[in-house]
Every structure is written in C-alpha cells, then in structure tokens.
Amino acid sequence: MLKNENTTSTQATTNNLFPNFPTKEAVHQYLQSSPSVWNHFHEIPKTMQDELVSFCMGKSGLKITYDTIFQKIFDPATHLERLESLFSALFETSVHIISILPREGSQLAEHGSYIIMDALVQLEDLSYANIEMQKIGYQFPLARADCYAADVIMRQYSQLKAKLLKKFRFKDMRKVYCIVLMEQSPKEFHTIRGKYIHKRISSFDTGIYKKDAGLHEDIFICLDTFRSIEHNITNTSTLLDAWMTFLSTTDIEVIKNLITHFPMFIEIYQEITNFTQDPKELTHMLSKELFIMDRNEERMMVTELQEELADLIEEKKRLTIETNSLAAKNSTLAAEVDTLSAKNNSLAAENSTLVAEVDTLSAKSNSLAAENTKLLAWAKEHGYTEKAII
Numbered sequence: 001m002l003k004n005e006n007t008t009s010t011q012a013t014t015n016n017l018f019p020n021f022p023t024k025e026a027v028h029q030y031l032q033s034s035p036s037v038w039n040h041f042h043e044i045p046k047t048m049q050d051e052l053v054s055f056c057m058g059k060s061g062l063k064i065t066y067d068t069i070f071q072k073i074f075d076p077a078t079h080l081e082r083l084e085s086l087f088s089a090l091f092e093t094s095v096h097i098i099s100i101l102p103r104e105g106s107q108l109a110e111h112g113s114y115i116i117m118d119a120l121v122q123l124e125d126l127s128y129a130n131i132e133m134q135k136i137g138y139q140f141p142l143a144r145a146d147c148y149a150a151d152v153i154m155r156q157y158s159q160l161k162a163k164l165l166k167k168f169r170f171k172d173m174r175k176v177y178c179i180v181l182m183e184q185s186p187k188e189f190h191t192i193r194g195k196y197i198h199k200r201i202s203s204f205d206t207g208i209y210k211k212d213a214g215l216h217e218d219i220f221i222c223l224d225t226f227r228s229i230e231h232n233i234t235n236t237s238t239l240l241d242a243w244m245t246f247l248s249t250t251d252i253e254v255i256k257n258l259i260t261h262f263p264m265f266i267e268i269y270q271e272i273t274n275f276t277q278d279p280k281e282l283t284h285m286l287s288k289e290l291f292i293m294d295r296n297e298e299r300m301m302v303t304e305l306q307e308e309l310a311d312l313i314e315e316k317k318r319l320t321i322e323t324n325s326l327a328a329k330n331s332t333l334a335a336e337v338d339t340l341s342a343k344n345n346s347l348a349a350e351n352s353t354l355v356a357e358v359d360t361l362s363a364k365s366n367s368l369a370a371e372n373t374k375l376l377a378w379a380k381e382h383g384y385t386e387k388a389i390i
Contacts, residue, residue: 034280089238231244242265298372
C-alpha cells in the first residue's frame with residue numbers, strides 16, 4: 001500500500017497515534033510516581049527531557065534513528081517488506097528480497113562503532129544489497145564501502161566457484177550495492193547544496209563500457225542534508241520523499257501530513273507509540289540512548305585524537321625533512337656567502353689600490369696643469385703667442 005485517497009479516516013487515525021498527556025506538569029507527575037524513573041529523567045540532557053515531554057503530550061514524534069527504535073522497525077526477520085519498500089524507493093523499481101544473509105568469513109568486524117543497523121540481503125535478481133545506518137558518518141566512507149563490497153564480492157565468488165566448478169564464468173557474478181544512511185554525514189557530502197543522495201559507480205575516463213558499472217555501486221544518503229531542505233508531502237510526492245521524511249522528521253504536523261498521503265506509515269508509527277507509550281519505559285530507553293551516545297562520542301573523540309596524532313606524526317616527519325633540507329641549503333648558502341665575502345674583500349683591496357693610483361695620477365695632472373699655466377704666462381711675457389708655443 002503506497003497511497004490512499006480516503007484521507008478522512010486516515011486523519012482520524014493520526015489523532016490516536018501519539019500519547020496525549022494534557023500538560024507538561026501531568027507528565028512530570030506521572031514520572032514522579034516512580035523515584036527511579038524520576039532520577040533517570042533528570043540524568044538525561046534537557047533536550048532529551050523536552051523531547052520526551054513533547055512526545056508524551058502528542059506534540060512531536062521521536063527520532064526514528066534512535067538505536068532501539070530503528071532496529072525494531074527495520075528488523076529484517078519481522079519486517080522485510082519495509083526494507084523492500086525502502087529499496088524500491090531508492091532503486092526506483094519494484095524490489096523483492098529473497099533472503100537475509102548472515103555475516104561470515106572475513107566480514108569486517110565493527111566493535112563499538114556508530115552503526116545502528118547493518119544488514120546484508122539478496123534481491124530477486126540475485127544481486128546483493130548491504131544497507132547500513134550510521135549515527136555518525138565515518139570519515140572515510142568510500143574506503144569503508146569498498147572494503148564491504150570487496151568482502152561480499154569475494155564471498156559470492158567463492159560460493160559460485162565451488163558450485164559451478166569449471167562452468168564458472170565471471171559474468172555469472174551479480175552486482176553488490178552498498179547503501180549507507182547517515183544521520184550526521186561527513187562535510188565532504190555537504191559541498192553540493194541540496195543534494196542528499198550521492199551515488200557512486202565505476203566508469204572509464206575514455207567513455208568505454210558505458211553500460212557496465214562493474215560489480216560495485218554505492219548509495220550514500222545524508223539525512224541531515226534532507227532535514228535542512230523544506231519538504232511538503234503532497235499527492236505528487238514520491239515513495240522516496242516519504243521514506244526520507246519518515247527517517248528525518250519529528251515534527252508532528254509533518255508526520256500527520258505524511259501518513260495522510262502515505263497510510264503505509266500508520267502501522268510503523270503505531271508500533272513506535274505502542275513500544276514507547278509508557279513514559280517510564282521511554283525514560284529508560286532514552287537513558288540507554290544517552291549511554292550509547294556518550295560512548296560513541298567518547299569513541300569518536302578517541303578516534304579523532306588518534307587520527308590527529310597520526311597526522312601530527314606525519315607532519316613532524318615532513319617538517320623534519322624540510323628542516324634538514326633547509327639546513328643543507330643554509331650550509332650551502334653560508335659557503336657561498338663566505339666565497340662572496342672573500343671576493344668582496346679582494347675587490348675592496350683592488351678598489352683601494354685603484355683609488356690610490358687615481359689620486360697619484362690626479363696629483364700629477366694638477367702639477368702638469370700648474371707648470372703649463374706658468375709656461376703660458378712666461379711665453380706671453382716674452383711675446384710669444386699661444387699658437388706659437390703650441
């Protein structure tokens with residue numbers, strides 16, 4: 001079920017989807033009935049307290065990307081049709097999952113990562129899809145996606161090779177899709193304004209094999225970018241618009257508008273509400289989320305510090321090389337300066353000698369000029385003309 005023209009009954013249903021405590025004080029009063037719950041409530045940040053109260057009053061929804069909620073509503077074992085619907089929206093064609101594949105062999109182990117869900121499935125056309133939900137997008141998402149794809153490709157290769165033996169052909173291999181949903185995406189994904197889906201395929205710069213993208217394709221989805229764009233679900237909205245809105249919004253009016261045009265989400269929101277309807281259970285859930293967030297933040301800080309340390313070590317190596325190079329250049333320049341200084345001293349001595357010679361010649365010239373003056377005076381006195389003297 002994708003859309004329903006009968007919006008009246010759907011709208012009536014939305015009014016019963018969320019808790020309806022009348023006031024903030026009523027929520028507090030309920031929580032105070034259990035001292036341990038009240039203590040938990042005060043241990044969570046003010047933003048989470050406000051979120052809990054707003055949800056209990058029916059003023060907002062909860063973050064779908066909370067670990068507990070996301071894993072429950074997208075559990076492949078119980079809600080395979082939801083993954084199929086999401087895949088269909090992303091691939092813009094009807095997608096059917098024929099099996100859920102276990103992780104095995106050399107599959108990457110992620111201990112203490114920021115991943116909420118990581119599922120590998122096989123589709124009807126026998127291709128593979130690895131879908132992963134990340135709270136915090138990894139700083140090297142391309143390398144990570146390549147490693148995941150390579151692992152699945154080799155797993156597929158080994159299985160086909162063992163099954164087909166000599167009949168194996170590489171064209172029997174099926175494509176591997178790596179789909180990554182990121183609640184907080186790396187800054188590189190924000191360079192193109194308004195783009196929240198980034199697809200990566202292999203291609204040649206010469207344009208050959210245009211119809212062959214290889215065995216690996218990536219789809220990166222930035223939920224934070226989608227949230228930054230205004231979206232209004234209407235009768236013309238696509239299934240992809242609906243799924244992105246569902247994954248991104250907590251605004252109650254947007255949620256009501258979404259399920260009015262896409263009633264398929266009523267069941268999911270009802271499931272979330274039933275799961276978290278008791279504020280006491282919700283408080284415990286948020287406390288768990290806070291623990292996970294704190295742990296992830298701590299790990300992220302450690303990771304960043306390790307990366308910064310590695311960068312500093314590399315920078316130190318680079319600066320050491322540059323320093324040694326500059327020191328060598330400085331020694332060379334110092335030698336050149338000494339050589340030029342010696343030349344300068346030699347030229348200065350030569351210049352002093354030339355100045356002395358010039359002074360001597362000048363004195364001689366002055367002496368000759370004085371004698372010449374005397375000679376002219378004597379000649380005139382004795383009646384000689386200047387022409388005659390010359």
